[in-house]
Every structure is written in C-alpha cells, then in structure tokens.
Amino acid sequence: MSPSRLIARALLLLAMVFPSCMKLSAQEYPYFVTYSQEMEEPGNLDLESFNVSGNPKGGNSFLGSSLEFEYGLKAWWTTEFYLDGQITQNESTIFTGFRWENRFRPLSREHWINPVLYIEFEDTSADKTLREVVGHDGNDDLLVPNWLAREDKKREIELKLILGSNVKGWNISENFIAEKNLAGDPWEFGYAVGISRPLRLLASAQECAFCLEKFRAGAEMYGGLGDTNGFGTRLTSQYLGPTVNWISPRGVTISFSPQFGLNRYSIPVLFRFGVSYEIEQVIDRFRRSAK
C-alpha cells in the first residue's frame, strides 16, 4: 500500500473513532460550510470530523473527509488546521492535502452584526470535501478520475468576510468568499448563509440526553458567484438544505444535513455528517499530566 493511501486510511479511521476516547463538551452551530461569528474559547481545542458523501451525475460516488484541529489562541483569534482525504468508488482512497486558517474578530463587544475576518492557505489536489463552493465549481469537477486530479496541485489563498448575528435565540451567519489560486487563475467568489436555533432556549434542571435544548436545527445555503471574468450565479453550483445537530451527554456534537443541488451544475444530493469534540484548556491538561 502506498504511503499516501496509508495516511488517507489512517486519517479516515481517526476521524471516525476519536470521539470515543475522550470526555468533553461543545456548543456548536449545525453548519458545514457557513462560518459563524463565534470564536473558539481561548485555550480550548476543538476536534472535528466533517464528511460529505455524494454521487455526481455521470461519475462515481465519493466520500470526502476532513479532520480539523481548531484552537483558541486568544478570545479574538482562532486558528485551525485541516487534513483532508477522500474515497471514490471504483477508484482510490487518497490523502488530498491540508489547510491552515485563521479567524480574527476585530470588535471586542457584541453588536447587531459581528464581523470576523478569515484567511486561509490550502495545498490540496483532488479535494472532495466541498468545504466551500466558489467560482464555477460544479458537478463536472468531480468527474475527473483521482489519478488525473492529483496532478492538479492547488495552492490557494482564501479570504472570507464572516458576518453573524444572534437574535432571540436565532443565529444568522453570512459569509462572502474570495479565493485565489497562486498559480495565477482569476479571483473566484462564493457565498454561504446559515440560520439556526436550539429547539428550546431554556436548559433543563435535570441532566438529560434528548432534551430539546440539546438539538439545534436550521438551514444552510451556499454556492458560487463566478470569478473576476464573470461574476454571478450562472454556470456554477448552488445548494440548499436543512441541518441539525445534537449534543450528546458526553459532549460530542453530531451534525447531519442533506443538501440539495438547485441547478444542473450541482450534484443532485449531498449528505453531510460531522462529529466534533471540544477539549477545554488543553495546554493546562498537558502541564498537569507532566507534573
């Protein structure tokens, strides 16, 4: 087995089993593509596994997976590192690359709309995690066989303006995305919008696994906006779907969303599922265990 295939298999296995070996808590929004204005709490490490499965028209079914390490450096600065991989039916299982992103919150207090600035560097090839849709991304991109897609290395810078509001228990988040391939392609644009609310706002006095406040439901919509040569929603894919998450008694958050392609450039249906787990004050834990 080749080293990259070994890494990919280990990554996917780790992504599926890591929550079972730790204890913790998380309070997440059920978004897969949209970023909210929330930052990671300083000192906390959030481990997340995001997966997406789909069957592009005229192509093979795939499962894209990313393992994310999100750390709160400061209350206004969160950094994240991703390892991505994918499996395509009748083709191969491969490690597709990494991403490193940083989010900065410039305003210290809560406002009606809270901006967050986002910058990411990614080095990927044959990526099928679909963490964003930009430019003219669409169904046809996923028809290229892995052996060929791997030749196309993408080193990209991505900028996002994240806007988020919390109104009467609802979270409303909007992202504007600009992405530039460092090889010289034009700037590509995209958007994502998410809205969600806990099923109940008051917490129960008793510990319970399936109380309504443990569930958060909403909807997410995202898509491409073309590039500098042609801005707009034509010739690019668009998706919309309901989304829900559940915080388990041990603090693992499980999220699920079926997302539907809105035009002929989109993959008809995507199934997204994620597991996340937050370790509070992770450095302190290491210090204590070292003593």
Added chain:
Amino acid sequence: MKSRRSNCVAVPLVLVSCLLAYASSNGAWLAAVPERDRTRTNPYANQPEAIAAGQRIFQEHCARCHGADAAGTKKRPSLRSSRVQREATDGDLHWLLANGNRAQGMPSWIKLGDPQIWQVISYVKSLH
C-alpha cells in the same frame, strides 16, 4: 541621546499599559455597562429550577476557568467575590456574559441565548 529619548516614550507607555491591564482585570468592565443593561432584571432570579439548570450550565462551560465551586483559579477570578455578589447587578452580569471581556480572555457566551445566560446568573448569585 537617541536611546534616552526612546526610553522617555517607552517607560510611560509600559506604565500606562500596566495600569490599563490592572484596571481591566480589577473589574473595570463594570463601568462600561450601559445603564439600560445594568437595570435589566433576571426573570428567573431565585427560582430553584433555574438555579439547578444554571449550575449544570456552569459546570459544563465555566467551571474549567472559574473552578468547580466558582471560587476562581490561578488565572481567573472568583465569582464568590463581593464585586460579583454585591456590586454587580444581574443586568451587569448578563452584559458581561453576552459581550465577554476579550482582553482578559473571557469569551462571549451569547450563543447560549438569553434564557440560559439568566439561568447561569441565577446560579452564580445563589452562591453568596
């Protein structure tokens, strides 16, 4: 000559930063709370159910920094202090939880939503 001049700028700057850091760690956030927030009342104050729910939320989200008994840790303040228990109103604490005090490492907890924030305040105030 040049280094003496830069010292003249650097020393006051350091002193001012130290003073600001001390002031903000010493409850200066209280002075920043707008009047309309300070006078907000907790709809769940003194309700046993809310206190029990608030304790659960506190243990889940706050205990790691402020201690399981809310008596504070090396880095973070006690919530049993007279500032929290007597000087700060429920409205002040709601404002702090909603906005955070990011310079001091306290994040915003607005994502919990108003009802749960009030429940946590009910619990914290029950510790006096």
